[in-house]
Amino acid sequence: MSAVASSSKSSLKQIASLLLTLDGAKSALFYYVLLVQIIKAHRHLRARGTRMTMKELYTWVSRQIIHVFLKLPSMQKKVSEQMGQARLDIENKLVPKGPDVVRHLTLPNEGKSLEWLIKEMEIMDTEMPGSSIDAWKKGKLSGAVYHGGDELSSIIITAYSRYCVSNPLHPEVFPAVRKMEAEIVSMVLKMYCAPDSAAGTMTSGGTESIVMAVKTYRDWARAVKGITHPEMIIPSSAHAAFDKGAEYMGVKVHSIPVDSYTRRVDIKRVRRAINANTMLIVGSCINFPDGNQDDIQSLSVLAKKHNIGLHVDCCLGSFIVPFLDSTGLSKGDEKGRYKLEPFDFRLDGVTSISCDTHKYGFAPKGTSVIMYRTAELRRHQYYVNPTWSGGVYASPSLSGSRPGALIAGCWAVMQHIGSEGYKNSCAAIVKATRQIADAIHDDIPELYVLGNPPASVVAFGSKHPKVDALEVGDAMSKRGWHLNALNDPKSVHIACTKLTVPLVDQFIADLKDSVREAKLTPSGKGTMVAVYGLGSSSAVGPSMVGQLASAFIDALYKA
Numbered sequence: 290m291s292a293v294a295s296s297s298k299s300s301l302k303q304i305a306s307l308l309l310t311l312d313g314a315k316s317a318l319f320y321y322v323l324l325v326q327i328i329k330a331h332r333h334l335r336a337r338g339t340r341m342t343m344k345e346l347y348t349w350v351s352r353q354i355i356h357v358f359l360k361l362p363s364m365q366k367k368v369s370e371q372m373g374q375a376r377l378d379i380e381n382k383l384v385p386k387g388p389d390v391v392r393h394l395t396l397p398n399e400g401k402s403l404e405w406l407i408k409e410m411e412i413m414d415t416e417m418p419g420s421s422i423d424a425w426k427k428g429k430l431s432g433a434v435y436h437g438g439d440e441l442s443s444i445i446i447t448a449y450s451r452y453c454v455s456n457p458l459h460p461e462v463f464p465a466v467r468k469m470e471a472e473i474v475s476m477v478l479k480m481y482c483a484p485d486s487a488a489g490t491m492t493s494g495g496t497e498s499i500v501m502a503v504k505t506y507r508d509w510a511r512a513v514k515g516i517t518h519p520e521m522i523i524p525s526s527a528h529a530a531f532d533k534g535a536e537y538m539g540v541k542v543h544s545i546p547v548d549s550y551t552r553r554v555d556i557k558r559v560r561r562a563i564n565a566n567t568m569l570i571v572g573s574c575i576n577f578p579d580g581n582q583d584d585i586q587s588l589s590v591l592a593k594k595h596n597i598g599l600h601v602d603c604c605l606g607s608f609i610v611p612f613l614d615s616t617g618l619s620k621g622d623e624k625g626r627y628k629l630e631p632f633d634f635r636l637d638g639v640t641s642i643s644c645d646t647h648k649y650g651f652a653p654k655g656t657s658v659i660m661y662r663t664a665e666l667r668r669h670q671y672y673v674n675p676t677w678s679g680g681v682y683a684s685p686s687l688s689g690s691r692p693g694a695l696i697a698g699c700w701a702v703m704q705h706i707g708s709e710g711y712k713n714s715c716a717a718i719v720k721a722t723r724q725i726a727d728a729i730h731d732d733i734p735e736l737y738v739l740g741n742p743p744a745s746v747v748a749f750g751s752k753h754p755k756v757d758a759l760e761v762g763d764a765m766s767k768r769g770w771h772l773n774a775l776n777d778p779k780s781v782h783i784a785c786t787k788l789t790v791p792l793v794d795q796f797i798a799d800l801k802d803s804v805r806e807a808k809l810t811p812s813g814k815g816t817m818v819a820v821y822g823l824g825s826s827s828a829v830g831p832s833m834v835g836q837l838a839s840a841f842i843d844a845l846y847k848a
C-alpha cells in the first residue's frame with residue numbers, strides 16, 4: 290500500500306514540477322511574444338510619430354465602422370447598384386459597342402491574310418468614338434509617348450525585324466543580343482558615373498527594375514545581416530512600384546511624408562525609422578508625382594552610416610538628369626529655382642539606381658536598366674535552380690524568355706541618338722518644363738508649383754479658395770490635354786516630352802483659360818474631380834476607388 294502511495298506521491302511531484310516548468314516556459318514565451326510586439330510597436334511609433342500613428346488609427350477605425358455600415362442590407366443594395374452603374378460607365382468608355390463591331394472571340398478556322406490583318410487593325414483603331422491611332426501625335430499628353438519621331442520609329446522597326454525571333458535566354462543562339470544587352474547596361478552605368486565594380490541587368494520596365502531591387506536587398510539582408518523580417522523606408526512620393534515590390538517580396542514598408550513646401554522626404558524622420566531590420570532606404574530623382582528630387586546626399590550619409598542599401602529611383606529622370614550638367618541647366622535659374630543636386634554613384638552611399646531607357650531614352654516600351662554598385666550585390670537578384678528536372682536553370686530577373694527584339698531596338702536607339710542627341714533633347718524638354726513652371730509662378734496667381742522641380746515634370750496645386758486644381762485639370766481635358774491628377778495635395782502634373790515641346794505656349798494659354806473656367810463655372814463633374822476628390826477626401830473613398838480600379842482592370846479584359 291505504502292509503496293503505491295509513495296509512488297503516486299512521487300509521480301504527483303513529477304507532474305507538479307513538470308507543470309511548474311511548463312508554466313515557466315509558458316510565461317517565458319508570453320514575455321517573449323510581448324517583448325517582440327513591444328519592440329515592433331516602438332519601431333512603428335518611432336517611424337511614424339505619435340500624430341501619424343493616431344491618424345492611422347483613426348482612419349482604420351473609421352474604415353471599420355463604415356465597412357460594417359456598408360454591410361447593412363439596405364446599404365449593400367445601394368452600393369451594389371451604384372457600383373454596377375460605375376462598372377457600366379467604365380465599360381462603355383473602353384469597349385466598343387454596336388451592331389457593326391465584330392468580335393474575334395475564338396481562333397479563326399483558317400488563317401487570315403496580311404491584307405486582312407491590316408484592314409482589321411484600321412477598323413479597331415477607329416471603332417471607339419473619340420479615339421484614333423494618331424491622337425497621341427497631337428502631343429497634348431503627359432508622358433506616355435516620349436519621342437514619337439518617324440525616323441526613330443523606323444530605326445526601332447529595323448532593329449526589331451532583324452531580331453524579331455531572338456531570345457536572350459539562349460545567348461549561344463543569339464550572341465548579338467547578349468552583346469547588345471551588356472553594352473546597354475555598360476552605357477547607362479557610365480551615364481550614372483558608376484565605379485568599375487558596378488554592374489546591372491536589363492528588365493522589362495521601371496516596375497520590374499524596382500521589384501528586382503527590393504528582392505535583391507531582401508536576399509542581401511538575409512545573407513549578410515541575418516535579417517528575417519526586412520523593412521524598407523520610402524518617401525511618400527516614391528513610385529507605387531516600391532509598395533508593389535514590398536508586397537510581392539514580403540517586406541514591411543515605412544512611408545515617410547515629404548515636406549509640404551520642398552516636396553523632399555523628411556530626413557529626420559527617415560533617420561528615426563531606421564532600425565535593426567532596415568535593409569533599404571529610397572530616394573527619387575525625379576519623383577513621379579511632382580518631379581522633385583529627394584535630398585540624395587543626406588540619404589547617402591544615412592545609408593553609409595547604418596550599412597544599409599540606398600536605391601535612387603531615376604526611372605523617370607532616366608536620360609534627363611544625367612545630361613542636365615552638360616546643358617548648363619543643372620545650376621537652375623537666376624532666382625535660384627530648379628537646381629539639380631547630386632544623385633548618382635558619385636555619392637558613395639548610393640548602392641543601386643533604376644533608369645528607364647523606355648522613358649527619356651526614347652527606346653521601345655519594355656526596356657529599363659537596374660544598376661548596382663557592386664557585382665556581388667547584383668548576385669542577389671539572380672534566380673538559380675541547379676536541381677530543376679528541366680536542367681540547370683538560371684535567370685537574371687523575373688522573366689524567363691525575353692524579347693531580344695526590344696534589346697536590339699533599345700541598343701539601336703541609344704547608338705543612333707548618342708550623348709549629343711540626348712543632351713539636346715534634355716535641354717529642349719527641360720527648358721519647356723521651366724517655361725511652364727515660370728508661367729505658373731509669375732503669371733497665374735491662383736496656382737502654385739509644387740516644390741522646385743529641376744527636370745521634366747511640373748505639378749501645380751491651387752492656392753485660391755475658389756479654384757480646385759482638379760477642376761482645372763478637368764477643364765484642361767476639355768481642351769484636349771491628358772494630364773495626371775495627384776492625391777495629397779490635390780494637384781495636377783505634366784511630364785513634358787519631345788511631343789510637348791512645341792506646344793508650350795498653347796499649354797500656358799489653355800492653363801490660364803482653364804483656371805478662369807474653374808473659378809467662374811466649376812462643373813464638379815469631371816473625371817479628376819469625381820475620382821480623385823472621392824479617393825482622398827473620405828474614409829470610404831479609398832475602398833470605393835479601389836473597387837472601381839479593379840472594375841477598370843476587369844473591363845480591360847472584356848473582349
Ligand SMILES: *Cc1c(COP(=O)(O)O)cnc(C)c1O
Pocket residue numbers: 494495496497528530573575576577602603604605606645657
Ligand atoms: C514610370 C516610373 C516608374 C515605373 O516605371 P514603369 O516603366 O511604368 O514600370 C518608377 N518610378 C518613377 C519615378 C516613374 O516615373
